[in-house]
Structure formats: C-alpha cells, structure tokens
Amino acid sequence: MSLMDFDPVVVENLDKLTEFRRDLHAYPELLYDLPRTSSRVAEALRRIGCDEVVEGVGGTGIVATIRGATNSSGRSIGLRADMDALPVLETGDSAWKSRIAGRMHACGHDGHTTMLLGAAEALAKQRNFDGTVVLIFQPAEEGGAGARAMIEDGLFDRWPVDEVYAIHNRPGLAVGHFTIAPGPIMGSVDAIDIVLRGVGAHAAAPQDGVDPVPATAALIQAVQTIAARNIDPIDSAVVSITTIHGGDAFNVIPESIRLTGTVRTLRETVRNRIEKRLHELVEGISEAFGISGELKYTRSYPVTVNHPQETEYAAQAAETVAGPASVTRDMPPSLAGEDFAFMLAVKPGALINIGNGPSAGLHHPAYDFADEALGWGSTFWCNLVRQRLPLSASSGEAVQP
Structure with missing residues (x-):
C-alpha cells in the first residue's frame, strides 16, 4: 500500500501529525497529571471541528x-487512545527526545493519541x-486505571456506544502490518505486598529473636511452586517477587521484611486460585517459623478479552488498509x-496491534514510536468507522452493519 491509498485528509x-506526535514525545506527562497533553489534545479537537469536546472526564480524560x-x-x-507516559x-538521541528528565513516552501513547487525532480530522471533515x-x-493507562476512572465518571452513560476499539503499537511487527486475536489477549495485573514480622536481635545471638530471613527465603521458594504445581500447565500464570526490603546492618537480625511483586494470568479462575494459594503460603510459612505474616493482594487490571465478532470487524478494517497478507488473526x-480491559468488560469491542x-521494546529507555505508522493507524480508524457505520452508496442512507 502507498500513501495514495491512505485517507486523503490523513x-x-x-x-502535521508527525510534528504533533514529536511534540507530545518531548513533553511527557504521567498518569492523571496531564495539563499540557490534555490541553493540546482538546485544542486540536476543537480546531478539527468536533461537535462536542468535554474535558475532565475521569480526571484529565x-x-x-x-x-x-x-x-x-x-x-x-467508541475509539480510545491513551495519553500518559512513563517514569x-x-x-x-532524537531531536524530539524527552525534555523532562525521568519521564518518557516509552509505550507509544504519543503515537496512539496522534493516530486518533488524525482520524478525527478526516472524519470531521x-x-x-x-x-x-x-x-x-x-x-x-500506566498503572492508574484511567479507563476505570472514566467509566466511573459516567463515560458510557453520558456517551453510549455500541462498540469500542483501541490500537496499541507492537515493536518487532513491521510497519504496515496488523495483528489481532479473539479472546484473552493480555493478562490481569495484580500487586502483592507481603510483610513478615519477627523479633529483632543481635546477629550473634539469634536465639534471642525470631528471624524473619529464613521465613522469607522459604516463602520465595514456595511462591515459585504456585505456577508449576498449583495451576494447570495449559493455563498461563506468572507470580514474581520483585522487591525485598529488610534490615539496616550486617550484624542485626531485622524486625521485619517486606516483599512486593506481581501476579499475571489470562483467566479469572486462575487469578482466584493464585490469590488463595498466596494467602495459604504466607499464613502457613509464618506459623511454621513462629513469625507473623500479612499479605495485601490488590487487583489492578482485569484480563483483556477481545470479543470475537468485534475482533473480526477490526481485522476486516485493517485488511482494507494493509491488505489480507499484512493482517493476522492469531496474535x-x-x-x-492493558486497562482497556475495563472498557471491554462492559462493552463489546477489541484491541488491535x-x-x-x-x-x-515497550517500556525500554531507547523506545520510540515509528512516525511511519501514523498514516496506517489513522486510516485504519477511518475505515473501521465507515465499515461499522456505513452509508448507502446510492441513497446516502445508513445500511445495517
């Protein structure tokens, strides 16, 4: 496909879209704190000629x-794009490299936002x-559950939609290609926070205390058996302990040790099983070592599940942009x-890559969104809208999709 096959307005x-994307990249903002980003997006939407532009939905949505x-x-x-960056x-070393130290668009949300703006201008015109x-x-999107916040702020009550879609970029997949699949495509995201409390003592007199360090070692080993021995091998699950904090001196047995980590699954039943098993291990190992243990299990994002029919609609729209050979349905x-999962939990739809x-790779400090993808993504959005909300070619009347 050549540029001549893209939407003419795109x-x-x-x-202009490339310039806008690079400007967003140079000034990244985090989570809900998006004053510059949201202002620039709202300004662009008003200039484009949208019929309604409402700011402050779910915070800064x-x-x-x-x-x-x-x-x-x-x-x-409904067409959704995420706007926030990462810490x-x-x-x-690009000319549009982040000008804010410690922040960058390492997941391509600058590109996602720009592609949707490109489609918006074409559709509005x-x-x-x-x-x-x-x-x-x-x-x-990056850990703040912004999709849930927008839904709780009345997103789909105030703006009812029949279907909702999202795009995410995929490094390693050639520009001009799309990939998608029905069913569970991205994992649930849960956080675990464990505190093991013993009795501190001089390291030369361990008998005077109750050492939480051996209990910590035993717990870490036991946690690694959950996916291997408690979950059906056909199912996917990851349980990772990622931080350990405890003690301040080489010759002091610490009072307590804190561990944090994450759990990822593709099925709610597996998610439930892992949470239950973690509680059992924390309680059982704590009792065995004579210490106290506490687990805080926080459910963040649910499993992202593409609806089968809407997955096919998205794939068909991608084929009109890229051709059948450049679209796969086995992602x-x-x-x-991915917190688009919250929207897919209440509305039929799909996420396409x-x-x-x-x-x-995504979240890598050397990542950058490929500007060459902007035309593909914006045209995909336009084609999807026209396929799902078609006009009759002869009369101008709508035809049922």
Whole structure:
C-alpha cells in the first residue's frame, strides 16, 4: 500500500501529525497529571471541528463526538487512545527526545493519541458515515486505571456506544502490518505486598529473636511452586517477587521484611486460585517459623478479552488498509496488562496491534514510536468507522452493519 491509498485528509496532514506526535514525545506527562497533553489534545479537537469536546472526564480524560452525515441507525462507535507516559529516563538521541528528565513516552501513547487525532480530522471533515463517533482520550493507562476512572465518571452513560476499539503499537511487527486475536489477549495485573514480622536481635545471638530471613527465603521458594504445581500447565500464570526490603546492618537480625511483586494470568479462575494459594503460603510459612505474616493482594487490571465478532470487524478494517497478507488473526497473548480491559468488560469491542517496526521494546529507555505508522493507524480508524457505520452508496442512507 502507498500513501495514495491512505485517507486523503490523513495524507494531507501527515507532516502535521508527525510534528504533533514529536511534540507530545518531548513533553511527557504521567498518569492523571496531564495539563499540557490534555490541553493540546482538546485544542486540536476543537480546531478539527468536533461537535462536542468535554474535558475532565475521569480526571484529565477527554471525550469528543463527531456526528455523521446521517443518523438513521442511531448507532455509535467508541475509539480510545491513551495519553500518559512513563517514569523512565530516555536514552535516545532524537531531536524530539524527552525534555523532562525521568519521564518518557516509552509505550507509544504519543503515537496512539496522534493516530486518533488524525482520524478525527478526516472524519470531521468528510462526515461520510451514519451515526456518531465517540473519541475517548484516556489518562493513566500506566498503572492508574484511567479507563476505570472514566467509566466511573459516567463515560458510557453520558456517551453510549455500541462498540469500542483501541490500537496499541507492537515493536518487532513491521510497519504496515496488523495483528489481532479473539479472546484473552493480555493478562490481569495484580500487586502483592507481603510483610513478615519477627523479633529483632543481635546477629550473634539469634536465639534471642525470631528471624524473619529464613521465613522469607522459604516463602520465595514456595511462591515459585504456585505456577508449576498449583495451576494447570495449559493455563498461563506468572507470580514474581520483585522487591525485598529488610534490615539496616550486617550484624542485626531485622524486625521485619517486606516483599512486593506481581501476579499475571489470562483467566479469572486462575487469578482466584493464585490469590488463595498466596494467602495459604504466607499464613502457613509464618506459623511454621513462629513469625507473623500479612499479605495485601490488590487487583489492578482485569484480563483483556477481545470479543470475537468485534475482533473480526477490526481485522476486516485493517485488511482494507494493509491488505489480507499484512493482517493476522492469531496474535499470541501477552501477560503484560492493558486497562482497556475495563472498557471491554462492559462493552463489546477489541484491541488491535499495529506494527512499530524494529524499534526497542515497550517500556525500554531507547523506545520510540515509528512516525511511519501514523498514516496506517489513522486510516485504519477511518475505515473501521465507515465499515461499522456505513452509508448507502446510492441513497446516502445508513445500511445495517
């Protein structure tokens, strides 16, 4: 596919979109604290000519609407992009490298936002669809559950949609390619926080205390058996202890040790089983070693589950952009998390991956979004809208999708 096959308005704006994406990249903001990012997005949406632009949804989220030439079907489609960056120190050397130390767009949300803006301008200018497009620009995807915050703030009550979709870039997949699959595609994201409390003592007199260190070692070993011995081998699960904090001196038995980590699964039943087993291990090992143990288990993001029919709709729209040979429907699942899961839990829809070429991996300090993907993603959005909210070619009336 050449540039001539992209939406003509998208082609006209490619240089402008690239400039916008690079500006977002240079000034990354975190979680809900997005004053510059959300202001720039809202300003762009108003300039484009959206029918409605509402700021402050779920904190710093933005919702905009574009009405088609007709609305005989009464249908609407939601398109979501995330806006926040990560607390990562960028190591790249581009002219648009992050100007804020310790922050960078290491997951491509600058690209996701820009692709949706590119589609918004084309859709607002042409209006060649029947129904309403709801544009959802979400804060706090990176651990802040911004999708849930927007839903709790009435997102789908105030702007009802029949379907909702999202794009994420995928490093290692060629630019101009798409991949998707039905069912569970990304893992649940849970946090574990364990405190083991003993009795401190001089390290030369361990009999005067109750040492939590051996209990910690035993617990770490036992936790590694959960996925191997308590979960069906056909199922996917990861239980990782990632931090250990305890003690201040080489010759003092610490009073307590704190461990934190994460649990990832692709099924709610597996998630429930792991949480139960962790409680059993913390309680049992604590009792065996004569200490006290406490587990705080926090459920963050649910499993991201693509709905089968909407997955096929997204794949078909991708084929109109890239051609059938450049679209796969067997995307392997990942145990990374995605808070678009909250939206898919209440509305039918799907998340599709778009190629980012041979870039560094997501969340890597050398990562950058491939500007070459902007035209592909923006045109995909346009084609999806026109396929799901079609006008009759002869009469201009809507046809049932």
